[in-house]
Amino acid sequence: MTSSILRRARVPVAGAAVLALAGTAAQAVAKAPDRAVPAWTQSWGTAMQRPIAGDEDSGPNWSTQGFAGQTLRQVVRLSTGGARVRVRISNLYGTRLLKVDAAAVGRAASGAKVWPGSSVPLTFGGRPAPAVRPGAEAVSDPIAFPTAPLERLAVTLRFSAATGPATFHRFSTQSAYLAQGDHLKDATSEAFTKSTDSSYFVSGVDVAGGHGGGTVVAFGDSLIDGVGSTHGADATLPDAIAERLASTSRPLGVVNAGIGGNRLRYDSACSGDKATSRFVRDVLDRPGVRAVIVHLGANDIRVTPGDPCLRPGGPSTAQQVIDAQKQLVGAARARRIRVVGTTILPMRSALFPVWTPEVEKARVAINRWIRTSHAYDAVLDADRALADPAAPDRPRPGYVFEDGLHPNDAGYQAIARALDLSALTDR
Numbered sequence: 001m002t003s004s005i006l007r008r009a010r011v012p013v014a015g016a017a018v019l020a021l022a023g024t025a026a027q028a029v030a031k032a033p034d035r036a037v038p039a040w041t042q043s044w045g046t047a048m049q050r051p052i053a054g055d056e057d058s059g060p061n062w063s064t065q066g067f068a069g070q071t072l073r074q075v076v077r078l079s080t081g082g083a084r085v086r087v088r089i090s091n092l093y094g095t096r097l098l099k100v101d102a103a104a105v106g107r108a109a110s111g112a113k114v115w116p117g118s119s120v121p122l123t124f125g126g127r128p129a130p131a132v133r134p135g136a137e138a139v140s141d142p143i144a145f146p147t148a149p150l151e152r153l154a155v156t157l158r159f160s161a162a163t164g165p166a167t168f169h170r171f172s173t174q175s176a177y178l179a180q181g182d183h184l185k186d187a188t189s190e191a192f193t194k195s196t197d198s199s200y201f202v203s204g205v206d207v208a209g210g211h212g213g214g215t216v217v218a219f220g221d222s223l224i225d226g227v228g229s230t231h232g233a234d235a236t237l238p239d240a241i242a243e244r245l246a247s248t249s250r251p252l253g254v255v256n257a258g259i260g261g262n263r264l265r266y267d268s269a270c271s272g273d274k275a276t277s278r279f280v281r282d283v284l285d286r287p288g289v290r291a292v293i294v295h296l297g298a299n300d301i302r303v304t305p306g307d308p309c310l311r312p313g314g315p316s317t318a319q320q321v322i323d324a325q326k327q328l329v330g331a332a333r334a335r336r337i338r339v340v341g342t343t344i345l346p347m348r349s350a351l352f353p354v355w356t357p358e359v360e361k362a363r364v365a366i367n368r369w370i371r372t373s374h375a376y377d378a379v380l381d382a383d384r385a386l387a388d389p390a391a392p393d394r395p396r397p398g399y400v401f402e403d404g405l406h407p408n409d410a411g412y413q414a415i416a417r418a419l420d421l422s423a424l425t426d427r
Contacts, residue, residue: 039208039287039288040086040206040207040208040212040287040288041080041082041206041207041208041210041212041213041214041215041251041252041253041287041288042204042205042206042215042253042255042286042287042288042289043078043079043080043081043082043147043205043206043207043212043253044076044077044078044079044153044204044205044253044255045088045203045204045205045217045255045256045257045286046169046172046199046202046203046204046255046256046257047169047256047257047258047259047272047278047282048090048092048093048167048168048169048203049093049167049168049169049170049259049270049272050093050167050269050272051063051064051066051093051165051166051167051168052064052170052269052270054196054198055270058170058171058197058198058270059196059197060196061168061170061196061197061198062166062168062176062178062196062198062200063165063166063167063168063170063198063200064165065165066162066163066164066165066166067159067162067163067166067178067200068159068160068161068162068163069159069160069180069181070158070159070178070179070180070181071156071157071158071159071178071179071180071181071182071183071184071186071191071192072156072157072158072159072176072177072178072200072201073112073114073154073155073156073157073176073177073178073179073192074154074155074156074174074176074177074199074200074202075108075152075153075154075155075174075175076152076153076155076174076202076205077150077151077152077153077174077234077239078147078148078149078150078151078152078153078205078207078253079149079150079238079242079245079246079252079253079254079255080149080207080210080211080212080242080245080246080251080252080253080254081146081147081148081149081151081207081210082146082147082207082208082209082210082212083144083145083146083207083208083209083210084142084143084144084145084207084208084209085105085142085143085145085147085153085205085206085207086139086140086141086142086143086205086206086208087103087105087122087139087140087155087202087204087205087206088137088138088139088140088202088203088204088205088206089103089124089130089132089137089138089139089140089157089201089202089203090132090136090137090167090201090202090203091132091133091134091135091136091137091138091167091201092135092136092137092167092203092281093135093165093167094132094134094135094163094164094165094166094167095134095164095165096134096163096164097131097132097133097134098130098131098132098133098134098163098164098201099129099130099131099159099160099161099163100129100130100131100132100157100158100159100201101128101129101158101159101160101182102121102128102129102157102158102184103121103122103124103128103130103140103155103156103157103158103184104119104120104121104122104155104156104184104185105119105120105122105143105145105153105154105155105156105205106118106119106120106153106154106156106187107151107152107153107154108152108153108154110189111175111177111189111192112154112177112189112192112195113187113188113189114154114156114186114187115187116187117187119154119156119185119187120143120145122140122141122143123140123141124138124139124140124141125141126141137203139206142208147207147210149242149246149251150234150242150243150246153205155202155205156183156184157201157202158182158183158184166200166201167200167201168198168199168200168201169198169199169200169259170198170259170260170270171197171198171222171225171226171227171259171260172197172198172199173197173226173229173230173231173232173233173234173235173236174199174231174232174234175195175196175197175231175232176195176196176197176198176199176200177189177192177194177195178192178193178194178195178196179191179192179193179194180193197231204255204286204287206287207253210251211251212251212252212253212288213250213251213252213290213425214252214253214288214289214290214291215252215253215254215255215286215287215288215289215290216241216245216252216253216254216255216289216290216291216292216293216424217255217257217282217283217286217289217291217292217293218237218238218241218254218255218256218257218258218292218293218295219257219258219275219279219282219283219292219293219294219295219296219328220257220258220262220275220293220294220295220296220342221258221259221260221261221262221263221271221295221296221298221299222258222259222260222261222262222406223237223258223295223298223342223345223382223406223407223415224236224237224238224256224257224258224293224295225256225258225259225260226238226239226256226258226412227260227401227406228400228401228403228405228406228407228408228411228412229407229408229409229412230408230409233409235409235412235413236256236412237407237412237415237416238254238255238256238258239254239256239412240412240413240415240416241254241293241416241419242254243416244416244417244419244421245421245424248421250421250424250425252290252291252424252425253288255286257282257283258295259271259272261299261309261310262274262275262296262299263275263296263299263300263310263313263316264276264296264297264300264316264321264324264325265300265313265316265320265321265324266300266310266312266313268309268310268311269308269309270308270309271299271309271310275296275324275328276324276327276328279328279331280331283332283337284331284332284335284337289335289337290337290338290424291337291338291339291340291423291424292328292332292337292338292339292340293340293342293380293419293424294325294328294339294340294341294342294376295342295344295380295382296321296324296325296328297321297325297344297363297366298344298345298347298363300315300316300320300321300324301315301316301317301318301321301344301359301362301363301366302315302347302354302355302359303315303353303354303355303356303359315359317362318361318362318365318366318369321362321366322365322366322369325341325370325375326375329341329375329376338377338378338423338424338426339376339377340376340377340378340379340380340419340423340424341370341375341376341378341379341380342370342379342380342381342382343366343367343370343371343379343380343381343382343383343384344363344366344367344382344383345382345383345386345395345405345406345407346383346386346387346388346392346393346394346395347359347360347363347393347405348360348391348393348394349394349395349400349404349405350403350404350405351402351403351404351405352403352405354405360393367383377423378420378423380415380418380419380423381418382415382418384418385411385414385415385417385418386399386400386407386411386414386415395407395411396411398410399411399414
């Protein structure tokens with residue numbers, strides 16, 4: 001969902017489609033993951049988007065021009081640790097071969113700094129310079145690199161040749177840093193003079209050799225993406241869930257596959273492919289996935305006056321949203337993946353056009369279905385966690401960001417506390 005008020009925080013807001021599954025349901029079951037401890041767990045990940053210029057809400061980004069003769073450094077926070085690491089580089093929306101001269105991973109300090117002596121070069125098929133075809137993803141060779149839950153890593157990429165427009169994630173709660181020339185091995189930050197609040201090319205960081213018990217993917221819209229949380233504080237809902245899991249010694253990776261503004265039934269230039277199209281890529285095909293948390297529907301039912309991120313397609317009915325969610329549940333069940341449904345947060349206090357009585361009627365109907373249909377294995381009731389008891393169609397004042405809609409850090413913590421962790425770990 002978007003609104004001009006978010007410009008001050010430099011964040012973007014956020015017939016039924018048929019889910020594109022490979023083969024039949026029986027084939028999907030045949031590919032179901034072994035429920036034993038997986039070889040690899042995705043400890044950090046993001047959902048990739050098409051290049052698009054920044055605007056007054058999202059701020060500037062480098063996706064449309066790409067990179068040439070530059071070094072790009074990005075910070076990720078792991079959710080679980082291990083003895084080995086590998087990094088994924090995506091050229092999903094590229095139009096030419098993506099040539100990376102060199103890549104490295106190190107232990108992040110503050111800003112663009114890396115702890116001295118911690119940087120390790122990455123190779124891809126034994127070569128230091130991966131070349132990634134358009135639409136493809138490259139996975140680095142595993143390296144011995146012990147990591148701990150909630151540790152921050154810095155992934156650095158160097159480009160000589162022009163990349164062309166960059167596959168990226170539009171809204172990030174960590175900055176990406178850019179330097180002119182070759183600064184792959186720099187531990188200091190002096191050369192990294194530019195930054196944006198988007199991330200580029202890096203789609204996942206996997207760990208192995210620890211106590212990892214698999215991957216949980218948080219999938220959805222701006223509530224998952226973290227709009228309203230404090231930049232740089234690792235305060236999104238997936239972050240808060242990862243912290244709960246780490247504190248209880250439950251070895252699960254947590255991936256944030258949210259896209260602000262994302263919808264179930266329609267693509268958007270700035271809000272990503274529709275959820276029913278990207279579910280296989282962003283959830284089912286991640287390494288070690290065993291559970292998914294879904295929050296979607298708010299951008300499908302809301303009013304859309306003048307919002308270019310919610311075109312094409314008008315508001316959906318409650319039943320259309322329910323039918324689309326059923327497709328996601330069916331696809332996950334075919335892979336024996338647990339599915340947690342999340343109720344749609346209160347919307348009436350939004351300070352930009354979102355709410356009408358018709359929207360509220362649809363929201364209530366969808367939430368009733370999520371709670372009572374038993375379609376999901378479990379329910380995360382974000383609505384009740386955030387709602388003001390005196391006015392249930394509005395959030396508690398202490399839990400809401402300045403746009404009147406998205407949770408603030410306290411709100412995200414409240415939703416995370418409402419999750420029964422056994423919903424993710426029960427076999």
